[in-house]
Amino acid sequence: xxxxxxxxxxxxxxxxxxxxxxxxxxxxxxxxxxxxxxxxxxxxxxxxxxxxxxxxxxxxxxxxxxxxxxxxxxxxxxxxxxxxxxxxxxxxxxxxxxxxxxxxxxxxxxxxxxxxxxxxxxxxxxxxxxxxxxxxxxxxxxxxxxxxxxxxxxxxxxxxxxxxxxxxxxxxxxxxxxxxxxxxxxxxxxxxxxxxxxxxxxxxxxxxxxxxxxxxxxxxxxxxxxxxxxxxxxxxxxxxxxxxxxxxxxxxxxxxxxxxxxxxxxxxxxxxxxxxxxxxxxxxxxxxxxxxxxxxxxxxxxxxxxxxxxxxxxxxxxxxxxxxxxxxxxxxxxxxxxxxxxxxxxxxxxxxxxxxxxxxxxxxxxxxxxxxxxxxxxxxxxxxxxxxxxxxxxxxxxxxxxxxxxxxxxxxxxxxxxxxxxxxxxxxxxxxxxxxxxxxxxxxxxxxxxxxxxxxxxxxxxxxxxxxxxxxxxxxxxxxxxxxxxxxxxxxxxxxxxxxxxxxxxxxxxxxxxxxxxxxxxxxxxxxxxxxxxxxxxxxxxxxxxxxxxx
Amino acid sequence: xxxxxxxxxxxxxxxxxxxxxxxxxxxxxxxxxxxxxxxxxxxxxxxxxxxxxxxxxxxxxxxxxxxxxxxxxxxxxxxxxxxxxxxxxxxxxxxxxxxxxxxxxxxxxxxxxxxxxxxxxxxxxxxxxxxxxxxxxxxxxxxxxxxxxxxxxxxxxxxxxxxxx
Numbered sequence: 001x002x003x004x005x006x007x008x009x010x011x012x013x014x015x016x017x018x019x020x021x022x023x024x025x026x027x028x029x030x031x032x033x034x035x036x037x038x039x040x041x042x043x044x045x046x047x048x049x050x051x052x053x054x055x056x057x058x059x060x061x062x063x064x065x066x067x068x069x070x071x072x073x074x075x076x077x078x079x080x081x082x083x084x085x086x087x088x089x090x091x092x093x094x095x096x097x098x099x100x101x102x103x104x105x106x107x108x109x110x111x112x113x114x115x116x117x118x119x120x121x122x123x124x125x126x127x128x129x130x131x132x133x134x135x136x137x138x139x140x141x142x143x144x145x146x147x148x149x150x151x152x153x154x155x156x157x158x159x160x161x162x163x164x165x166x167x168x169x170x171x172x173x174x175x176x177x178x179x180x181x182x183x184x185x186x187x188x189x190x191x192x193x194x195x196x197x198x199x200x201x202x203x204x205x206x207x208x209x210x211x212x213x214x215x216x217x218x219x220x221x222x223x224x225x226x227x228x229x230x231x232x233x234x235x236x237x238x239x240x241x242x243x244x245x246x247x248x249x250x251x252x253x254x255x256x257x258x259x260x261x262x263x264x265x266x267x268x269x270x271x272x273x274x275x276x277x278x279x280x281x282x283x284x285x286x287x288x289x290x291x292x293x294x295x296x297x298x299x300x301x302x303x304x305x306x307x308x309x310x311x312x313x314x315x316x317x318x319x320x321x322x323x324x325x326x327x328x329x330x331x332x333x334x335x336x337x338x339x340x341x342x343x344x345x346x347x348x349x350x351x352x353x354x355x356x357x358x359x360x361x362x363x364x365x366x367x368x369x370x371x372x373x374x375x376x377x378x379x380x381x382x383x384x385x386x387x388x389x390x391x392x393x394x395x396x397x398x399x400x401x402x403x404x405x406x407x408x409x410x411x412x413x414x415x416x417x418x419x420x421x422x423x424x425x426x427x428x429x430x431x432x433x434x435x436x437x438x439x440x441x442x443x444x445x446x447x448x449x450x451x452x453x454x455x456x457x458x459x460x461x462x463x464x465x466x467x468x469x470x471x472x473x474x475x476x477x478x479x480x481x482x483x484x485x486x487x488x489x490x491x492x493x494x495x496x497x498x499x500x501x502x503x504x505x506x507x508x509x510x511x512x513x514x515x516x517x518x519x520x521x522x523x524x525x526x527x528x529x530x531x532x533x534x535x536x537x538x539x540x541x542x543x544x545x546x547x548x549x550x551x
Numbered sequence: 552x553x554x555x556x557x558x559x560x561x562x563x564x565x566x567x568x569x570x571x572x573x574x575x576x577x578x579x580x581x582x583x584x585x586x587x588x589x590x591x592x593x594x595x596x597x598x599x600x601x602x603x604x605x606x607x608x609x610x611x612x613x614x615x616x617x618x619x620x621x622x623x624x625x626x627x628x629x630x631x632x633x634x635x636x637x638x639x640x641x642x643x644x645x646x647x648x649x650x651x652x653x654x655x656x657x658x659x660x661x662x663x664x665x666x667x668x669x670x671x672x673x674x675x676x677x678x679x680x681x682x683x684x685x686x687x688x689x690x691x692x693x694x695x696x697x698x699x700x701x702x703x704x705x706x707x708x709x710x711x712x713x714x715x716x
Contacts, residue, residue, distance in 0.1 A: 006712070007713075007714060010712070011695050011696075018692050018693075022662065035630070039662055121631065121633075151697045151714055151715075152697060152715060154697050155697070156697075157636060157665075157666045157667075157698060158637055159636075160633065160666055161630070161633025161666075163633075235637050238633055238634060238636070243631075243632060276644075277644035279715045279716070280715065282716070285714075285715070
C-alpha cells in the first residue's frame with residue numbers, strides 16, 4: 001500500500017497543528033460555533049445528537065494491520081471501544097470529546113492516517129472497488145489513481161470551499177462495486193484501441209434529495225490529463241454551482257440545469273483553455289504511486305477443493321463470504337459486520353485487534369473496508385480458509401450472509417445522527433431477526449436492502465433492490481419503501497412502492513415482498529430481475545392488500 | 552488609517568475605495584460596474600487604478616482593461632464562498648495579471664488566507680475584527696503543498712516542497 005514520504009508526513013502534522021490551534025481558539029471563545037463549523041467539518045468532526053462524531057478516512061478502503069490496531073486503541077482510549085464503518089470507506093467514532101480530537105488526529109497522523117475532508121463542502125475521501133487489484137476481470141487497479149486524486153484534492157487551494165460536498169469514486173472493472181454512478185464524479189478505467197489506459201468520466205450522480213445517475217461526459221480521458229480534467233470540472237462547478245440553496249448546490253443540479261451536453265461543452269472549453277496552467281500528471285509520478293500497489297509476493301499455489309470433508313456451515317460461509325482471486329490458490333474473504341442483531345458496520349476494538357492480527361498471519365497484513373460496510377481480507381491462501389473461518393466465527397464475524405437480504409447497508413440513523421428523521425439500527429435488527437433462517441435467506445438469494453434515516457441518503461436507499469427511507473410523521477418514525485434500485489453495473493433508482501409504513505409493519509412488508517418474489521420468480525431468476533420483468537404492481541398489491549387503510 | 556497585508560508585511564493601505572474621500576491622483580479602487588459606467592473618466596484617472604470584482608463576475612471580461620489596472624480586488628463575501636479562489640487563479644494564470652491581487656471582504660480570515668495566497672493573492676484586506684498579525688502568521692501554516700500555486704509574482708507563502716507541477 002501507499003507509504004507516506006516526508007512531504008505527506010509533514011503535511012498531516014501541519015494539519016494537526018492547525019486544527020489544534022483552531023480548536024483552542026474555539027474553546028477560548030475566539031471562534032464562534034458558526035465560524036468553527038466549516039473548519040471542524042473539514043477535519044471530519046460533526047456535532048451529533050449525543051456527542052461529536054469523528055469520521056476518519058480510509059482512503060479507497062485500504063488499511064494496514066498496524067493502522068487497524070491503532071484505530072482499536074483510539075476507540076478504547078478516546079471513545080467507547082467500537083467504531084462504525086460507513087458506505088464510503090470511512091470509520092466513524094460516535095463518542096469522542098471535542099477537546100481531545102486534536103490528540104486523536106495526532107495519533108492518526110503517527111500511522112499515516114487522517115480525517116481530512118471527510119466532511120464539509122470539499123472533495124471527500126476517494127473511494128474504490130474493494131476487489132481492486134485481485135479481481136480477475138479488472139482493466140487496471142484503480143487505487144493508484146485514487147491515491148493521486150487524494151493527494152491532489154488535499155487542501156486544494158482552489159476547491160476547498162465548493163458549493164457543496166463532492167464525492168469521487170474510481171472503478172477498474174465492469175461490475176461497479178463502488179457505486180460510482182451515484183457519485184459527483186465516477187471514473188471508470190478503460191483501455192482505448194491502442195491499449196492505453198484512461199478513464200470514462202461520469203458527472204452529476206448523487207443520492208440525497210433528487211437522486212440522479214451520473215452522465216457520461218467523456219468516453220476516454222488519457223491518464224496524463226486526469227488532474228487537468230478534474231480541475232476543469234471543479235472550476236466550472238465552483239464558479240457556477242448554486243450557493244443560494246443548500247438543497248440545490250450539488251453538481252448534479254448544475255448538470256441538470258445546463259443539460260449534460262452544455263455542461264460537457266463548458267468543461268471541455270475550460271479544459272482546453274486551462275491547458276497551459278493545469279496540474280500535470282507526469283509518467284514518473286504515476287509510476288511512483290503505482291509501485292506501491294504491486295501484486296503481493298504470492299506463493300506459487302494451485303487451487304484446491306476446500307470442500308472435501310468439511311462441515312456444511314463452513315461450506316455456506318465459503319460460498320457466501322469468500323470471492324475468487326486472480327492468483328491460483330488464493331481467495332478473498334469477507335469479515336462480516338452484519339451479524340444478526342448487531343448494528344450493520346459496527347466493530348469492537350477487540351474484533352479490530354483480532355482481525356489485524358489475523359491479517360498479519362494470512363493476508364499480507366492488509367485489510368480493506370468495503371462499500372457494503374464489511375471488511376475484506378483480500379489475499380488469503382485457500383489452505384488457511386478453514387482456520388480463518390473458525391477464528392472469524394469465534395469473533396462473531398463469520399455470519400454467512402454476504403450479498404443476501406440481511407447484509408443490510410444502513411446509516412447510523414436517529415440513534416446518533418442529528419439529521420435523521422427515523423431510526424435505522426433497530427429496524428435493521430428487526431429485519432435480521434425476521435429473516436434469521438439461513439436456508440430461507442439462501443433460497444431468496446441476492447437481495448440488497450439499503451436503509452437511510454433521512455433524505456440525505458447516506459444509507460443509499462435509492463439504489464437498494466429494496467430501499468427503506470425513514471420519514472417523520474406526526475412525531476413518529478415511519479418508513480417509505482422503494483423497489484428496483486441498483487448501483488451495480490446497471491445503475492437504477494428505486495421507485496416508491498406506496499404510502500409509508502409505521503416501524504412495526506416494515507419487516508412484515510419486506511417479508512410479503514420477498515414472498516411475492518418467491519411466488520412469481522422464474523426458474524433461477526434473481527429478485528431484481530423478477531422485479532424488472534413484472535414491475536412494481538404485483539409487489540405493491542401484496543404489501544398493501546393487508547392494510548388498505550394505510551395512511 | 553487602514554492596514555492591509557501586502558506580500559507578508561502589514562502596511563498602511565495607500566489605496567482608497569470609490570466613494571471614500573480621495574485626493575486627485577490617489578490610488579483608487581472602483582467597482583466593476585462603475586468602471587463600465589464611465590470608462591472614459593476612469594481611463595483618464597491620474598493615479599493608479601484598481602477594480603473590484605464580485606464572486607459572480609467573469610474575469611475573462613476584463614481582458615482588455617487589465618493592462619491598464621494596477622490592482623484587482625476580489626470579493627470574498629463570507630468564508631464559505633469559494634468562487635474568489637477560482638477568479639484569482641484565472642486572473643494570474645489565464646489572463647496573466649501581474650499587478651496587486653487583493654482579497655477583500657468578510658471572508659478574508661486567518662483560516663483562509665493560506666489558500667488565497669496559493670491562488671495568487673499577494674494582498675489581503677482582512678475582515679473587520681480579524682487580527683492582522685494572526686493573519687500574517689497564518690500564511691506560514693504550511694510549508695508543503697500537493698498542488699502547484701499561482702505564484703506569478705512569487706509565492707507569498709513559503710513552500711519548500713510540492714508534489715505536482
